[in-house]
Amino acid sequence: MEKQTGVGGEKKKAVNRTATVGLVFVFILYMFPFCMVLINSLKQKRDIIKNPFSWLFTIKGLSFYxxxxxxxxxxxxxxxxxxxxxxxxxxxxxxxxxxxxxxxxxxxxxxxxxxxxxxxxxxxxxxxxxxxxxxxxxxxxxxxxxxxxxxxxxxxxxxxxxxxxxxxxxxxxxxxxxxxxxxxxxxxxxxxxxxxxxxxxxxxxxxxxxxxxxxxxxxxxxxxxxxxxxxxxxxxxxxxxxxxxxxxxxxxxxxxxxxxxxxxxxxxxxxxxxxxxxxxxxxxxxx
CATH class of the missing domain: 1.10.3720.10 (MetI-like)
Structure with a gap:
């Protein structure tokens, strides 16, 4: 009985971990466009056209203009x-x-x-x-x-x-x-x-x-x-x-x-x- 309970508990933990990973993936997928808007709003036009997916620390000319x-x-x-x-x-x-x-x-x-x-x-x-x-x-x-x-x-x-x-x-x-x-x-x-x-x-x-x-x-x-x-x-x-x-x-x-x-x-x-x-x-x- 203890062994079966342990197996059931392990299965539940595995399901929870899988669900958590899935939720995190969906969250990242959902927030990615918003993050791109936020990042590109702080770039100059030339940097956006050249590489819209570049991160802020890889470019120059960061400003709030x-x-x-x-x-x-x-x-x-x-x-x-x-x-x-x-x-x-x-x-x-x-x-x-x-x-x-x-x-x-x-x-x-x-x-x-x-x-x-x-x-x-x-x-x-x-x-x-x-x-x-x-x-x-x-x-x-x-x-x-x-x-x-x-x-x-x-x-x-x-x-x-x-x-x-x-x-x-x-x-x-x-x-x-x-x-x-x-x-x-x-x-x-x-x-x-x-x-x-x-x-x-x-x-x-x-x-x-x-x-x-x-x-x-x-x-x-x-x-x-x-x-x-x-x-x-x-x-x-x-x-x-x-x-x-x-x-x-x-x-x-x-x-x-x-x-x-x-x-x-x-x-x-x-x-x-x-x-x-x-x-x-x-x-x-x-x-």
């Missing part, structure tokens, strides 16, 4: 302000509207609610690329409402509603007891008070998850803002990096530095809210 140039050329502070306003506003609207609509669908099991939910779920199948040209044609040519932050916020909110409602719907149906709402109604709460005072606080796990997913999607989005915004004063951070690409050439060092400047705010946010982000994702997955 690319970051200074990228900061000025991107108009970083203005682009950051635009990205922050658009991301925060769209995330807030999606969270409130999607949770309210999902709550109504769950608690009102009628034909209108069922049709609405089915149509919203079905809309997730339609790729954005299939409707982007008619979308720009209608909003740009007919309504003339492009080049406005409000327009982009409206579109972000609309395109994210279906998935958000779907997620909130499943959470409310399985994790929010109806007895709490009935007790609130007996105590004299209106439907609005019941939702915002009783139901909404119970949605914290799924709200954390959806806020993370939606905010990252809005912050990193390039395609939709590129169709809506063309005024340099309204460009978001991903769009502002496009100014480094010329007709016949590109300043690769400045491009790498600009990409890192776009990532830095997200990294800082993650460091500050690491515990909340991890707990929100785990709680949302478990629920």
């Amino acid at each position: 690319n970051f200074e140039k990228a900061f000025r050329q991107m108009d970083f502070l203005n682009a950051f302000k635009n990205s922050f306003l658009i991301t925060a506003s769209a995330t807030l609207l999606v969270t409130i509207l999607a949770s309210m609509l999902a709550y109504y669908i769950v608690r009102n099991n009628n034909i209108i609610s069922r049709i609405t939910f089915v149509l919203m779920v079905a809309s997730m199948i339609i790729p954005f690329q299939a409707i982007m040209i008619p979308l720009v044609s209608i909003y740009g040519g007919k309504l003339s409402v492009l080049n406005h932050r409000v327009t982009l916020i409206f579109m972000h909110t609309g395109f994210s509603m279906a998935m958000s409602v779907f997620m909130f719907h499943g959470f409310i149906r399985g994790n929010v007891p109806l007895a709490l709402e009935e007790a609130a109604h007996i105590d004299g709460c209106t439907h609005r008070q019941t939702f915002f005072m009783i139901v909404f606080p119970l949605l914290k796990p799924i709200i954390s998850t959806m806020v993370i997913l939606n905010s990252l999607a809005f912050w990193n989005d390039f395609l939709l803002p590129s169709l809506v915004l063309s005024d340099k004063k309204l460009l978001t951070l991903p769009l502002s990096t496009y100014s480094f690409y010329g007709t016949y050439s590109a300043d690769y060092g400045t491009i790498m530095a600009g990409l890192l400047l776009c990532v830095i705010p997200v990294l800082i946010l993650y460091i500050l809210l690491q515990k909340q982000i991890v707990s929100g994702v785990v709680a949302g997955a478990v629920k």
Whole structure:
């Protein structure tokens, strides 16, 4: 019996070691592009073109000039302000509207609610690329409402509603007891008070998850803002990096530095809210 236990323990250790090696390999493979961006952002253009895979200690001319140039050329502070306003506003609207609509669908099991939910779920199948040209044609040519932050916020909110409602719907149906709402109604709460005072606080796990997913999607989005915004004063951070690409050439060092400047705010946010982000994702997955 002791021998069998030892053999089983050795097999388990071997499996754990193999899994660890595999995870390390995947981590290195995943982080390699980011490391190359970081390294090349500190090189001069000639060094990047000559050998983009060379390490920092094998070259000369290491400097932070690319970051200074990228900061000025991107108009970083203005682009950051635009990205922050658009991301925060769209995330807030999606969270409130999607949770309210999902709550109504769950608690009102009628034909209108069922049709609405089915149509919203079905809309997730339609790729954005299939409707982007008619979308720009209608909003740009007919309504003339492009080049406005409000327009982009409206579109972000609309395109994210279906998935958000779907997620909130499943959470409310399985994790929010109806007895709490009935007790609130007996105590004299209106439907609005019941939702915002009783139901909404119970949605914290799924709200954390959806806020993370939606905010990252809005912050990193390039395609939709590129169709809506063309005024340099309204460009978001991903769009502002496009100014480094010329007709016949590109300043690769400045491009790498600009990409890192776009990532830095997200990294800082993650460091500050690491515990909340991890707990929100785990709680949302478990629920």
